[in-house]
Amino acid sequence: MNTPAVAFVGALVLVGIGLVGTLTCRNLIKVAVALQIMMKGVLIALVAAGAAQGQINLGQSLAAIVLGVDTIGAVILLALSVQVRRRFGTLDVSALSQLRR
Amino acid sequence: MNLEVTVFILLLVGASLCALMAISAPQLLTSALWLAAASVLSALVLYALSAPTMAILELSVGAGLVTILFVFAIQYEQSDTPASPPLIPRLIGWGLPLAALILTGALILPLPTPEQPAVEVGTFATLLWGSRALDALIQVGLIFAGTLGVLGILSSRKQVSMVTDTADTAQPDRAPLPAPPVLEPTLEGQEPL
Numbered sequence: 001m002n003t004p005a006v007a008f009v010g011a012l013v014l015v016g017i018g019l020v021g022t023l024t025c026r027n028l029i030k031v032a033v034a035l036q037i038m039m040k041g042v043l044i045a046l047v048a049a050g051a052a053q054g055q056i057n058l059g060q061s062l063a064a065i066v067l068g069v070d071t072i073g074a075v076i077l078l079a080l081s082v083q084v085r086r087r088f089g090t091l092d093v094s095a096l097s098q099l100r101r
Numbered sequence: 102m103n104l105e106v107t108v109f110i111l112l113l114v115g116a117s118l119c120a121l122m123a124i125s126a127p128q129l130l131t132s133a134l135w136l137a138a139a140s141v142l143s144a145l146v147l148y149a150l151s152a153p154t155m156a157i158l159e160l161s162v163g164a165g166l167v168t169i170l171f172v173f174a175i176q177y178e179q180s181d182t183p184a185s186p187p188l189i190p191r192l193i194g195w196g197l198p199l200a201a202l203i204l205t206g207a208l209i210l211p212l213p214t215p216e217q218p219a220v221e222v223g224t225f226a227t228l229l230w231g232s233r234a235l236d237a238l239i240q241v242g243l244i245f246a247g248t249l250g251v252l253g254i255l256s257s258r259k260q261v262s263m264v265t266d267t268a269d270t271a272q273p274d275r276a277p278l279p280a281p282p283v284l285e286p287t288l289e290g291q292e293p294l
Contacts, residue, residue: 002106003105003106003109003149003150004150005210005211006106006109006110006113007109007113007146007150008206008209008210009113009206009210010110010113010114010116010117010146012202012205012206013113013117013202014116014117014120014139014143015202016198016199016201016202017117017120017121017124018120018124019197019198019201020124020194020195020198021123021124023187023189023193023194023197023198024124024187024188024189024191024194024195025124025187026186026187026188027129029129029132029171029174029175030124030129030132032171033123033124033132033133033136033171034124036136036140036163036167037120037123037124037136037139040116040120040139040140040143040159040163043143043147043155043159044143044146044147044150047147047150047152047155048150050152051150051151051152055222056150056151056152057222057223057224057225057227057228058222058228058232059152060152060154060155060225060228061225061228061229061232061233062233063147063152063155064154064155064158064229065229065233065236065237065240067155067158067159067162067163068240068243068244069240069243071162071163071166071167072243072244072247074167074170075170075247075251076247076250076251076254078170078171078174079250079251079254079255080254081174082174082177082254082255083254083255093188094188
């Protein structure tokens with residue numbers, strides 16, 4: 001098994017761990033951590049795809065775009081978490097979903 | 102299996118363990134620090150994949166900036182509380198992603214080898230600012246929109262509190278009215294001084 005194939009397996013594991021965290025965590029900041037883990041797996045998968053096809057710079061350029069979008073998403077989610085905590089006094093996702101009633 | 106692949110596997114296993122600790126740590130601050138460790142190991146993985154530019158970006162942004170933001174948000178709200186039990190059963194929460202990963206891995210592995218070695222179409226800067234110019238432009242717009250969104254989210258409470266202060270306790274900023282003149286009592290038929 002060559003290096004890009006191993007990188008794909010590792011990227012899949014990281015995406016899976018992030019998916020588990022997104023499904024099982026109830027804290028908004030913990031959900032943001034899980035999303036960050038998923039995006040790290042996506043970055044590794046993009047670069048590994050470029051390396052497997054012999055076009056590492058193309059993979060890097062795609063991964064750079066994804067990294068910027070991911071960072072903006074994390075910043076907005078953290079700002080939302082701060083504001084939710086201020087207004088409702090909790091970061092529990094289930095408590096937030098009950099506020100619609 | 103040569104030494105390079107072995108080190109690569111160790112890096113990936115370390116990153117996965119750090120990620121697992123990040124989502125299972127009871128304290129949020131500990132979780133953020135485990136995430137930073139996973140970012141550092143991911144940067145090493147990217148460097149081992151011959152992508153030094155992305156390794157530097159991941160190290161500075163993923164392990165530096167994002168970690169600082171997480172620690173700031175946790176300390177700002179003092180929300181370092183123990184985790185609550187999950188909404189869905191753990192069996193489903195772990196089983197569904199595991200099944201999805203196995204199916205995805207079966208679809209993409211083993212990787213197809215290109216029939217002829219591909220030739221790089223340009224450098225990283227050429228590809229980013231040339232071929233992906235539209236993506237870069239959209240990302241710049243997204244950064245501005247995100248900045249404005251964060252400012253709007255964080256400043257909404259200040260506006261609410263200002264309205265409340267004005268309604269409750271605020272007084273108009275003006276000089277007090279002059280007191281009415283006090284006339285000394287005078288005797289009848291006598292002009293006041």
